[in-house]
Amino acid sequence: MPRTPTIYDVAAEAGVSISTVSLTLNSPGRVSERTRRRVLAAVDALGYVPKPDAVAKARRGVGRVGVIAPHTSYPSVARRLNGVLRAAATRPLEVVLFDHESAAESASPLLSSLPVTGRLDGLIVVSIPLDDAVARRLTAVKLPTVLVDVRHPGFDSVHTDDVAGGRLAAEHLIARGHRRFGFLGEAQTSDRYVSPSRRRLEGYRAALAAAGHRLEDGDVRLVRHRTRHVLAAARDLLTGPHRPTAVFAADDVLAASVLRAARDLGLAVPGELAVIGFDDGHLAEAVDLTTVRQPLEESGRAAMERLIQQLDRPTAPREVTLGLELVVRTTT
Structure with a gap:
């Protein structure tokens, strides 16, 4: 029977002291990023997890969720x-926020280094794919975890059907009489998961194909979620020889950049270009954007x-799928 790896094995594998391993797992902000990555790589390579009983004992009654x-x-x-x-206001719980830069990255160093050895009673992960190694660690230490906008086997999740959202956008634009289509979405950094942006593109492309319209690779722009990158991609999409007359953007911020590019290029919206977004946040209301509404709150x-x-009482994980709604405004 293989021997269970210990903290000593992790320290030897990473080339650091036992106290550094402990500090990385319990207070990751107090070690350098280079050291943290080395220790976590050793943790994942060896399959090390703190003793579940010790973790549960340390966590009991903390009154804090992340x-x-x-x-x-x-x-x-x-x-x-x-x-x-x-x-959370219905319970005496402290909510601690951890910021992660982008939802388009597959493995989050921050999520990997969250203090799961006694600092939190539970965790909510929003819009960040759960790496398999992190999933194993969370399961091993029995940390109750709920995913939002993403899914992973064995975990509770709350999400919308992004593929269906893409279909809603396509069907609306087709009904408006458009025949040339474009898509602006966020690029992924890994193919080990499928992002909401990619799922929305999948539904959009499938609905267009079902109606006899092809969405070629040249009609799609996938970029980092940074203003200058997005604006450049939007302008590029709208200046080709066969520019689209309708663009679906994977979120409202991306859609707003398409509107900005259209304005800069002198394209009338919706006369020469229809634009539809996704989310229906305050930005969509402010610019009167047609969008796919998801129930964010x-x-x-x-x-x-x-x-x-x-x-209160652990049960088998379950998935909750929330509905979507098309909100038609003046951009289509």
Whole structure:
């Protein structure tokens, strides 16, 4: 029977002291990123997890849950957080926020180094794919975890059907009489997962194909979620020899960049170009954007309510799928 790896094995594998391993797992902010990555690589390579009994004992009664999400990169996350906080207000819980730069990255160093050895009672992960190694670690230490906007086997999740959202966008644009289509989405850094942006593209492309319209690779732009990159991609999409007359963007911020590019190029919206986004946040209302509405606050509330249920009495994980709605405004 193989021997269970210990903290001593991790220290030897990483070439650091036992205290450095402990510090990395319990207070990752106090070690350098280089050291943290080396220790976590050793942890994952060896399959090491702290003793579950010790973790449970350390965690009992902490009264604190964590929310890790790209808070500063996506306006939609703030609305999800509002739902989380409203649901948390029913219990004496402290909510700790961990910011992650982008939802397009597959493995989050921050998520990998969260203090799962006694600092949190539970965790909500928003819009960040769960790496298999991290999933194993969370399962091993029995940390109740709920995923929002992403899914992983063995974990509770609250999400919408992004593929269906892409179909809604395509069907609306087709009904408006358009025949040349474009898509602007966020690029992924790994093929080990499927992002919401890619799923929305999948539904969009499938619905167009079903109606006899091909969405070629040249009609698609996938970029980093940075203003200058997005604007450049939007302008490029709208200046080709066969430019689209309708563009679906994977979120409202991307859609707003398409509107900006259209204005700069002198294209009338919706006369010469129709634009549709996804989320229906405050930005969509401000620019009168047609968009696919997802229940952002409700998803945060549902995630926290499910986490509280798991803290009170653990049950088998379940998936909750929330509905979508097309909101038609003046950009189409």
